[in-house]
Amino acid sequence: MQWDWQFAAEILPRMLWATVNTLMAAGIGYAIAAVLGLVFAVAQRTRFPILTVSVREVVEFLRSTPLVLQIFFVYYVGPEYGVSLSPWVAGMIAIGLHYAAYLSEVYRGGIESVSRGQWEACTAINLTSIQTYRRIILPQALPPSVAGMGNYLISIFKDTPMLSVIGVAELMQTANAIGGQNYRYLEPYTIVGLVFLIISLFSAASIRGFEGWIRRKLGMY
Amino acid sequence: MTYISFLSDNGDRFIDGTIVTALQFLCSLALATVLAHLFGLMLLSHTLVIKSVAVVYVEFFRGTSLLVQLFWLFYVLPLFGITMDPFFTGFLAVGLNLGAYGAQLVHGAIKSVPRGQWEASYALSMSPAKRMLRIIIPQAIVIMLPAWGNLIIELLKSTALVALIAVPDLMFEARQLNSSTYLSTWTFGTALIIYYVFARFLITPLMRSLELVMSRRMGRS
Amino acid sequence: MQDLSSFPLELTGPNIPMVRFMNVRKAYNDFVVLDNLNLDIAPGEMVTVIGPSGSGKTTVLRMLMTLETINGGVIYVDGKPLTHMPKNGVLVPADAKYLRKARSSIGMCFQHFNLFPHMTALENCMEGPVQVLGLPRREARERAEELLSMVGMIEKKDQHPARLSGGQQQRVAIARALAMRPKVMLFDEVTSALDPEVIGEVTNVIKELVTKHNLTMLMVTHQMGFARDISDRICFFYGGKIEEQNTPDELFTNPQSKRTQQFLSAVKAAD
Numbered sequence: 001m002q003w004d005w006q007f008a009a010e011i012l013p014r015m016l017w018a019t020v021n022t023l024m025a026a027g028i029g030y031a032i033a034a035v036l037g038l039v040f041a042v043a044q045r046t047r048f049p050i051l052t053v054s055v056r057e058v059v060e061f062l063r064s065t066p067l068v069l070q071i072f073f074v075y076y077v078g079p080e081y082g083v084s085l086s087p088w089v090a091g092m093i094a095i096g097l098h099y100a101a102y103l104s105e106v107y108r109g110g111i112e113s114v115s116r117g118q119w120e121a122c123t124a125i126n127l128t129s130i131q132t133y134r135r136i137i138l139p140q141a142l143p144p145s146v147a148g149m150g151n152y153l154i155s156i157f158k159d160t161p162m163l164s165v166i167g168v169a170e171l172m173q174t175a176n177a178i179g180g181q182n183y184r185y186l187e188p189y190t191i192v193g194l195v196f197l198i199i200s201l202f203s204a205a206s207i208r209g210f211e212g213w214i215r216r217k218l219g220m221y
Numbered sequence: 222m223t224y225i226s227f228l229s230d231n232g233d234r235f236i237d238g239t240i241v242t243a244l245q246f247l248c249s250l251a252l253a254t255v256l257a258h259l260f261g262l263m264l265l266s267h268t269l270v271i272k273s274v275a276v277v278y279v280e281f282f283r284g285t286s287l288l289v290q291l292f293w294l295f296y297v298l299p300l301f302g303i304t305m306d307p308f309f310t311g312f313l314a315v316g317l318n319l320g321a322y323g324a325q326l327v328h329g330a331i332k333s334v335p336r337g338q339w340e341a342s343y344a345l346s347m348s349p350a351k352r353m354l355r356i357i358i359p360q361a362i363v364i365m366l367p368a369w370g371n372l373i374i375e376l377l378k379s380t381a382l383v384a385l386i387a388v389p390d391l392m393f394e395a396r397q398l399n400s401s402t403y404l405s406t407w408t409f410g411t412a413l414i415i416y417y418v419f420a421r422f423l424i425t426p427l428m429r430s431l432e433l434v435m436s437r438r439m440g441r442s
Numbered sequence: 443m444q445d446l447s448s449f450p451l452e453l454t455g456p457n458i459p460m461v462r463f464m465n466v467r468k469a470y471n472d473f474v475v476l477d478n479l480n481l482d483i484a485p486g487e488m489v490t491v492i493g494p495s496g497s498g499k500t501t502v503l504r505m506l507m508t509l510e511t512i513n514g515g516v517i518y519v520d521g522k523p524l525t526h527m528p529k530n531g532v533l534v535p536a537d538a539k540y541l542r543k544a545r546s547s548i549g550m551c552f553q554h555f556n557l558f559p560h561m562t563a564l565e566n567c568m569e570g571p572v573q574v575l576g577l578p579r580r581e582a583r584e585r586a587e588e589l590l591s592m593v594g595m596i597e598k599k600d601q602h603p604a605r606l607s608g609g610q611q612q613r614v615a616i617a618r619a620l621a622m623r624p625k626v627m628l629f630d631e632v633t634s635a636l637d638p639e640v641i642g643e644v645t646n647v648i649k650e651l652v653t654k655h656n657l658t659m660l661m662v663t664h665q666m667g668f669a670r671d672i673s674d675r676i677c678f679f680y681g682g683k684i685e686e687q688n689t690p691d692e693l694f695t696n697p698q699s700k701r702t703q704q705f706l707s708a709v710k711a712a713d
Contacts, residue, residue, distance in 0.1 A: 069392055
């Protein structure tokens, strides 16, 4: 088997398009997870045991079971109850939920790293709970969370190939399609691997820089 | 049909799948642990060649997607004349991938052992091998156990992907059952629950007791 | 559930204290920190609490700031109950809404300053007035600048806490607390975390507060000389109870109780 440069060049445009699709899927999934994860994290800190315990269990369940299985679940279970989800939507929901669970742990760690005295100072000047979180605690919870948040961004990106199993036309699915059509898998799969590698390495470096920038911007060192 | 009758009809398939998953899990875990320690130690080396090989291994397998690696090993390698059976390919990919993450944990943990320990054993004229084996590594193990606990759960979840190269594990059986019965909630739901039980009520407690045992041996408990 | 029917819904009469602890009790499970505490602080009075660690002195402040719950009795501030609220003619434990309102007359400075690290000194002082009191930013800024001038920190108003020394941070913390115009100011060991050479900056500010303003103040400190200088009354706590209280001169020169004597001589030896 020989590497066919011409074939590789032919399929590259289509694969790059699929990369954009993949990045979009990762981005949207991450956005959902970032917001939902914060909800999960704060919900576990309330005074109501019913809420804290049930959210905790949900988070544990999402973190402990395979994403690919969760994707299947969301995609196939919908129609059973009359809700028909497109592969894209089902995929986004599954990824959003799964990574919300991960991110909620990152946020919890960040929030817990804020010293107790900060909470007490907020009580002393009589801020409400919402003001305390929004203006004092969360801004301080952010810098220690950035590294974890960044790692999961890279992870989401690397997990997008799982969406191919329900037919989402991202990078992996496109590679499969190309391979199936042309009976050549070497070039498509290798290109996929390289794309992931390059983007991961680039992102990892960016995230380190980003964490430093956030700290400087908030005046915290 | 009730859930109970569903389970009694198809329970044996779930069990078969779970056994294969367990086998995949154990084989990948063994491989990942060996590779993690090997490459983790190599990352500490002052010899450029050794260190570079380790860095390449870690960055490559961490930076690319497990699914892509799996497919590459299964579909592309045969084109170069190397054909392996699905079961072997499955745990090979998972082991290689998670071994890379593990190598970072080992590396990090060894570096976290207080500098004074290295100096004390040096002062006692211990050979490097003895020093590593009897002083440094035992302490490193205690440090990295919590993070390894998380990694092991990741490993369990990753084994689900081998279903995509037709290894008849739990996820594979769930998909098959779904195709034949269309009872998605029950098929995928049961699979999810089995993974959850495995992770939360088998692995996590085991890791906790292991942590306790190791801490006690260090006189810390 | 304790019987609160014997506690008045409001303090009435000509000379109501600014702060009243009435039969206050605080316990963690079986461990009793404060037992049947009765303490009055008159408006404008400066009371210092001293005592060995574990005597409950910091708990007194923290309960007044509602950082700790109380397990018995009632605390009144400016005549009205703080920890409880009137409902159907009796006192019941206060809900969050009532607490927030009641709490607004109390301000506190902490041993570890607890300034908001992501805000400048000025922003720290503006935060409460803007967010809680609803002041327009311009007015909040004027107030903050006035207070920062008073504590001698106006030149550093645009600095973040990380760039300020301990003494400077504590002074900003005092300005921040004052910006809320509290009726009662609490100082919890505010010099204990400072290097000796900057303790003076902070004690001078507090001294000025005492002489120039009529704030009611409650302070916990180890600085005996300072306490003696500025306090109207010293309370010596031991084992969760007030062992002895008196004017500074009386207490320091003529301690009545043996425990007080022991404590004062131990502190003198350490000085």
